Structures are given as structure tokens and as C-alpha cells.
Amino acid sequence: MNDSGTRDWKSLLLRHEMLLLYVLVAEWLFFYFAGTTTNRRGVIVGFGTVDRQFDILRHSCEIGLLALALTPVILTAGIDLSVGSLLGLCAILFGKFWHDAGMAIPVAAALALACGALGGALNATLITALRLPPLIVTLGTYSLFRGLAEAITRGAITYTDFPAGFLFVGQERWLGLPTQAWIFFLVASGVWVLVHRTTFGRSFRAIGFAPEGARYAGLPVERRLALAYVLAGLIAALAAIIYTARLGQAKADAGTGYELFAITAVVLGGTSIFGGTGSVHGTLLGVAAIAVLKNGLACLPVVMRMNAAEEMSGLLTGALLLLALTGSVLPRLWSQWRAHRSAAALPSPKPHTPT
């Protein structure tokens, strides 16, 4: 009891987010030393360059946004598998509004955002009004949105030729950072405040812990759930616009598989897939850990020679997630084991050790 001060300090250091931060730093240092070289012309190349750090930031914005979108949803013990497909649909709609309907870029973007929110609202309606499980609903809209995107373009049309002013958002730097990074940070701050500093955030957690309890406590459960899904749709549309600006093209396959990376980042960031606990900063760390791993691997000479950067990053992202999950339950198992041992007092013959 008297050392409760050090306990707190210790538990802070062993918090999931802190552990993840250590992993991130270790990852970064490893790639810094193993993935940086001097090339033939005497230029320093590879992971340890400023350009590379900007590339990492640039490449993680879209998946990062989806992970931010998913954090409130998963906090409510829900899931949204449709965000990647919605990204694709909104990218196509944005391209269509601009190219075929001749709208100005800001108008097309605003309309695309509205469509994203509508897509989210469709999820929200099916989940709250019909009380259908989010997994099934969004599995449906996952196919629906992608199918719509493919139907609109007949799988063949790609919208390109966007004006330079728009491409600036995805390809250039503004105030020293990739332009889209500012948007990403803005959204991240917004979602952080929503989740950690408002009653909305508290109600997301409460719903995740016990939806019936939240209802009896007088929380407008349906409205809060709807908010989480509509917000997810809106952010997915924003990610679509950034994606289009980064590549200078909108195609129906935009964002394929992104939802899985985003979910991985959220769970890696310490948000329980069963809802109730988690944090936005954890999600951001999760996104960073995956992005650094993916980019760093591509710098390793060994991986380069095998031409297997993509496969390796998939494999190691999976391994990292499983490791993080195992790591997050270890302290609990450890304290259970200790409690068990002290309760059994002296010669407990065979304590139940994990593994």
C-alpha cells in the first residue's frame, strides 16, 4: 500500500499504449540502422531520410483516417467493414461529379462527403432501427458500395486529369509537411476530443460495455450509435478525396482491403474489439506501427532481394497484431498467477502457468 506511487508509475509504463510506443520506437530504430545506406553516388538513401518519413506519413493518411473512423464504432462494440468500399464509392462519385457533371472541385468534394455520410447513415439505420448486427449489416454494405462503384464505372472508367490545385492536397507539401497530413491531424484532434473530452465519447464506451445498461441509464443509445456510423462514413469520404488527390486518379478499386488494415490498427492500438475500452492515441500509434513496419521492410536489402516487401509486410503485420494481443493479456495472467500463488500460500505444488 505504501508504494502505491511507484505502482501507478509502473502501471503507466506498462499501459498498452506505452508498450506500443516502445515497439514503435524499437521498430523505427531498427529500420533506421538496418534500412539506411549510402548509394553509389554517395547519397544517403533508404529509411533514414526525411523524404522517407514524409512518404510514411503520406501513405498512412487514408488508412489512418479509416482507423480514426472505426475507433468510435469499435468502442461501441460495433464494427464497420464497409469503410474501404465506401472509400472506393466516394472516390468514384467525386470523380463523376467533377468530370461528368462538370462541378467545381470544392462542390464535388462537398457532395462526395455528403454521400459518405449517407452511406454511413444507411449502415446506422439498418443497425439501430432494425437492430441487425453491425458485422452482418456492414458486410452487406461492404459488397454493396464496392458493387455500386464498379457498376457506375462498369469497372473500366478511371477518372484522371485532376487540376494541379487539387493534386496539391495529395502530392505536395504545405508548411513543411505533406498537405494531407494537416487534414489527418485535424481529424485526429477532432476525434480525440470527441472520444476523450465529451459526453459522446463516454456514451460510446458505456454502450460498448453494456448497451442495455446504457439504455437504462437514459442514454440515447440509438442516436449515439448512429452518430458513430455516420461519422465513419463521412471520414471514409474524406479519405477518398485524399486518396484521389494522392494518386491523381479515381478508380472503382480504390481502398480495397483498407478496412482490414484500419481494423488491425485500431485493435493494435488497444481498443477492445468487444467495445468499452480504447483510445484514439492508441489507434494513432497502431497506424504508425503498421506504416513504419510496411515502409521499413521495403528498405531492407534482404527483403528487396527477395522482392517480397508486400508479402512480408502482410505477414509481419499479422504477427505484430497477435503479439500485441498476447502482450496485452500477459499482465492480467501474470497478476492472476501471482494472486493464485499467494492465495494458495506456501507449497502450492503446480501453479497454473499460462502457456
Add this chain to the structure above:
Amino acid sequence: MKSLLRLALAAGLLLTGTLGASAAASSKLVVAFLPKSKGNAYFISCKAGAEKAAKELGVELLFDGPTDSNAAKQNEIVENWITLGVDVIAVAAENKEGISTALRKAQKAGIKVVTYDADSMPDSRSFFVNQATPEGIGHALMDDAARLLNGEGEFAIITASLTAANQREWQKHIEARLKEKYPKMKIVAVRPCDDLKDKAQSEATALMSANPNLKLIMAICSPGVPGAAEAVKQAGKTGKVKVIGLGLPNENKRYVHEGVTDTVILWNTGDLGYLTIYAGVALAKGELKPGAKSFKAGTLGTFAIAGDHILLGKPFAFNKGNIDQFNF
């Protein structure tokens, strides 16, 4: 706990050392070769030629690409290569405009860029290694048809759709060649198959019953060739109505061996990879400059350059004698 940490740190450093060391050793020119998708047999056969060239030139070859044809991933791979400081990037563009932003960035970083198979925007690369000009394809097909019919008789064309840009261009050159050199031959019909094998088969069947004097079917889209061959085979007209066309060796092997299809025309993909690497390396060494009129690529000899297109030259004819050497 502490000792464990120290152990982990030591292991990490050791691993770092071993992995890092191999990179510094590379003082060779590094050429990065990007296919549309790396599992595609077509590009794997390009890679074989690229590897041969890299070996002859003593350069290091990196081969990486999306596992599926994904334009976004192509950009990410190019951006990765830029920060890795490779010397040459050779690209088969999945999306012309999308990839160009990344390629311009590479050029700004002092990397030489060539494209092959599918071009990017002209300002984003130095040269495009053009595997076949429409004229080359049109002439090869027409000449082969004339060879099989001894310059005389009726034939029909199966195309993708009546509006497809590539096919119309080829057809234009086929017709021009016909007019110029083979006055006794005649195109009796041009039918679209919508790039579907089934449709090509029914179109070919209809063509044969409507034109009893039909001697040959020329399919100028890849599903059309096996489709037409299947129709001829089922009609029992093998040898009486010949089939030629533009397509991939694998889907036509069976019909070529059965004697239904005589020639499948495409280009030699290995040579395409080989020429691309030679061009990229010559560019990096300053031996190949914009405005050059021809270019010598190792054992393959000299190639003509038209503007900023390096021409692979005549299409390659796959027939009974050589088709088994190719797998794509």
C-alpha cells in the same frame, strides 16, 4: 527483466548489422523493374529477359510489383524506390496518369525512367520501349494470312468491338496492307466478339455458314483466337478454314498442336524485358540520349528509335514449332 532487455538489444543490434551490411556492398548500378502485377505469367516472361540483360550488364535488378494490378500500389513501390535511390526505374504503367506523378518525382531525384509494355505520360519518362506498333501488327497479320492462302481468297476478321481504339487502328493497317500487296484477297466480314470467347465462337460459326468460300478467320483480340478455333474444330473444318490471330501462347497451345490454329502473333516478351533493361542502363550511363535514332542492345542487335519510342520491331509469330517454349 533488465538482463532480458539487454539481451534483446544485443540481438537487435546483431541482426541490424547482418542485414545492413549487405546493402553497403552494392556498388553496382541498380535497376528497378515494375510489372503491372508480379504474378502475371506475361510479366514473369518479361522478367526472364530482364534478368538475362542485368546479368550481361553486371547491374543489380530489383523486380517488384503489386500482387494484383493495382495502380495505387505501383505508385507506392515507385516512391519506395525513389527513397532507396535506385538508378533506373522501368515501368509497365497500370494507369497512365496515376503513375506519372510518381515517375516525375523519380526524375526530379535524378533517376532515369523508361516505360515498357504500357506507356506513362511522355514527360514522365525518357523512352518508351514500344513492343509493337499498330503498323507492325497489322502487317504481320496480313502477311501471315496471305502466306497461308497463297495470296488468294476470302477471309473474315473477328474483332473486340467495332469501336475499340486499338483494334480499329490494327484493322486500318491490315486493310492498307491488303490493298497495297494482296489484290486477290478479300475481307468478307468484320464481326465483334466483345472480348468474349463464347461470342467469338458463335460469330465464327455464323461466318462459316454465311460464307461457304471462307478460307481463313483472323481474330484481332485475344479471346477471339481460341473462340474461332473452337468453332472451326466443332464444324469439322480443321485445315479447310484456317485460324490466325493476336493472342497469348498458353490459351492457344492446344489448337496450334491440333492444327486448327496456324499462327498466334504477339511479341517476344523476353526480348521486351531484355531491351528495356539495356535501354535503362544505357540511359543511366549517358550512352543513350534523347534524340537518338537507333540503339544497340547486347545480343539482340540494333533497334530503331522513332521519336521517344524504342521499337522492339517485328511481332513474334508463335507456331507449332516454338509455342511450347513460352508460358504465358
